[in-house]
Amino acid sequence: MPHVNARVCSLNRGRYIVLFLSVEKLKDNYQVIVIGGGAAGLMAAGQAALSGARTLLLEKMPQPGRKVRITGKGRCNLTNVCELAAFIARFGPNGRFLRQAFGKFFSHDLVAFLGEIGVETITERGGRVFPATELAGDVVDAMLKWVTESGVHLHERSKVTRLPTDENRVVGVELSQGKSDSRQFYADTVIVATGGASYPATGSSGDGYRLAEQVGHHVIEARPALVPLETSDNTAERLQGLALKNVAVRLLVNGRKQYDETGEMMFTHFGLSGPIILTLSRRAVDGLRENHTVVVSIDLKPALDERKLDARLLRDIQTHGRRQFLSLLKGLLPVKLIPVCTDLVGISGDKPANQISAEERKRLRAWLKDFRFTVTGHRPFAEAIITAGGVSTKEIDPRTMASRLVPGLYFAGEVIDIDGDTGGYNLQAAFSTGWLAGNAAAKQALAG
Numbered sequence: 001m002p003h004v005n006a007r008v009c010s011l012n013r014g015r016y017i018v019l020f021l022s023v024e025k026l027k028d029n030y031q032v033i034v035i036g037g038g039a040a041g042l043m044a045a046g047q048a049a050l051s052g053a054r055t056l057l058l059e060k061m062p063q064p065g066r067k068v069r070i071t072g073k074g075r076c077n078l079t080n081v082c083e084l085a086a087f088i089a090r091f092g093p094n095g096r097f098l099r100q101a102f103g104k105f106f107s108h109d110l111v112a113f114l115g116e117i118g119v120e121t122i123t124e125r126g127g128r129v130f131p132a133t134e135l136a137g138d139v140v141d142a143m144l145k146w147v148t149e150s151g152v153h154l155h156e157r158s159k160v161t162r163l164p165t166d167e168n169r170v171v172g173v174e175l176s177q178g179k180s181d182s183r184q185f186y187a188d189t190v191i192v193a194t195g196g197a198s199y200p201a202t203g204s205s206g207d208g209y210r211l212a213e214q215v216g217h218h219v220i221e222a223r224p225a226l227v228p229l230e231t232s233d234n235t236a237e238r239l240q241g242l243a244l245k246n247v248a249v250r251l252l253v254n255g256r257k258q259y260d261e262t263g264e265m266m267f268t269h270f271g272l273s274g275p276i277i278l279t280l281s282r283r284a285v286d287g288l289r290e291n292h293t294v295v296v297s298i299d300l301k302p303a304l305d306e307r308k309l310d311a312r313l314l315r316d317i318q319t320h321g322r323r324q325f326l327s328l329l330k331g332l333l334p335v336k337l338i339p340v341c342t343d344l345v346g347i348s349g350d351k352p353a354n355q356i357s358a359e360e361r362k363r364l365r366a367w368l369k370d371f372r373f374t375v376t377g378h379r380p381f382a383e384a385i386i387t388a389g390g391v392s393t394k395e396i397d398p399r400t401m402a403s404r405l406v407p408g409l410y411f412a413g414e415v416i417d418i419d420g421d422t423g424g425y426n427l428q429a430a431f432s433t434g435w436l437a438g439n440a441a442a443k444q445a446l447a448g
């Protein structure tokens with residue numbers, strides 16, 4: 001359809017007009033338009049062009065892939081090699097929506113695809129896959145080269161502000177070019193791959209939610225996820241910079257355990273951060289929004305149960321009875337934690353170890369297994385690795401990523417209401433949904 005210089009527009013039932021387009025308009029006519037040049041958009045555009053569709057990729061920033069360049073602390077944790085069921089479980093209840101996309105294009109497909117475009121990968125602890133060069137920029141550069149070689153027309157500094165429709169069918173995109181000026185491109189299909197609302201300086205600032213709502217989609221409210229947490233008193237601040245490895249952390253919402261995980265965390269001037277804190281943050285944010293009491297409990301000695309821990313404390317006290325409590329703690333805790341421990345447990349640091357009572361030992365034991373922080377808030381979108389919420393999965397066909405409401409419209413990536421844990425899951429979701437949307441949109445457009 002877009003290769004002929006005419007568009008048929010229905011006026012009302014049974015009556016049609018044929019619009020003859022100028023040569024200029026023909027240039028603006030595509031089979032697939034992809035909005036957003038992030039992980040999902042680059043993949044979608046390349047796939048659509050390779051399928052033979054005349055494809056336009058619109059990116060509002062000066063270059064595509066800004067967010068991908070900062071992923072994995074600049075190393076880009078591309079995906080994870082864990083098996084499908086475990087992968088899907090990392091997305092919580094909405095993970096099921098991704099089953100079909102992963103069925104078509106999963107981690108091994110991504111690794112093979114990247115190899116073909118010149119990005120070798122390595123797999124690290126926890127099944128996490130990175131580019132062998134450990135440079136996220138290499139992934140973006142290789143994908144950009146692939147996209148252009150596949151025939152995609154790329155327009156940078158092009159911000160889409162509206163999705164024009166004709167009788168509810170999407171017919172293209174509108175770009176704003178200053179206060180009163182706007183420009184339209186026409187297409188049979190449009191893929192919204194504008195990302196979430198986190199790290200807005202990268203270009204992902206929630207535009208896709210507004211575009212989706214304009215054409216009648218329901219957007220689940222966006223919330224920061226994989227985000228550091230703020231805590232009530234100055235304890236975290238006193239421990240600022242301290243990272244703890246191999247601690248077990250429990251999240252309690254209104255006193256009930258919501259989540260637990262063992263791993264690494266750290267203290268900051270405002271509260272808690274680090275991998276396991278980020279992982280439980282989505283549940284903490286939701287608990288706060290519902291005005292529940294949210295508490296993070298840290299087990300500093302997860303390898304020792306209460307009995308073994310008590311035996312260890314008794315042994316230390318008996319062996320070093322004349323030493324001060326402070327000195328005893330040096331064998332148990334990082335130095336920075338010691339003054340916090342003496343304050344919170346209420347045992348004076350200069351007390352000789354052999355004068356510590358059974359009651360005091362019990363308090364110490366309880367604190368070591370249950371070091372608590374009341375969560376009062378979370379850091380903003382600007383510091384959230386991902387956005388929870390987005391275009392409702394109920395309104396998207398998981399087999400194609402096509403809108404169930406607006407013919408010709410597709411979604412891919414973080415703009416959809418899906419969010420996963422750290423470990424490479426989110427980029428894989430963006431690549432897989434982008435792959436599916438790109439192929440499905442091209443197929444629809446080529447079928448005419």
Ligand SMILES: Cc1cc2nc3c(=O)[nH]c(=O)nc-3n(C[C@H](O)[C@H](O)[C@H](O)COP(=O)(O)OP(=O)(O)OC[C@H]3O[C@@H](n4cnc5c(N)ncnc54)[C@H](O)[C@@H]3O)c2cc1C
Nearest residue numbers: 036038039040060071072077160195203413414424426427
């Ligand atoms: C600091 C950080 C580290 C991360 N590390 C990892 C990691 O190691 N592994 C992992 O799996 N995930 C990681 N993530 C998450 C991952 O980056 C995202 O989930 C992924 O990039 C989402 O891809 P996307 O294509 O949907 O969106 P994005 O990559 O955000 O791309 C969206 C694009 O759309 C463009 N755009 C937006 N609105 C418009 C508009 N109106 N018109 C035109 N263009 C528009 C934006 O400029 C942007 O380029 C990280 C995120 C952050 C912030």
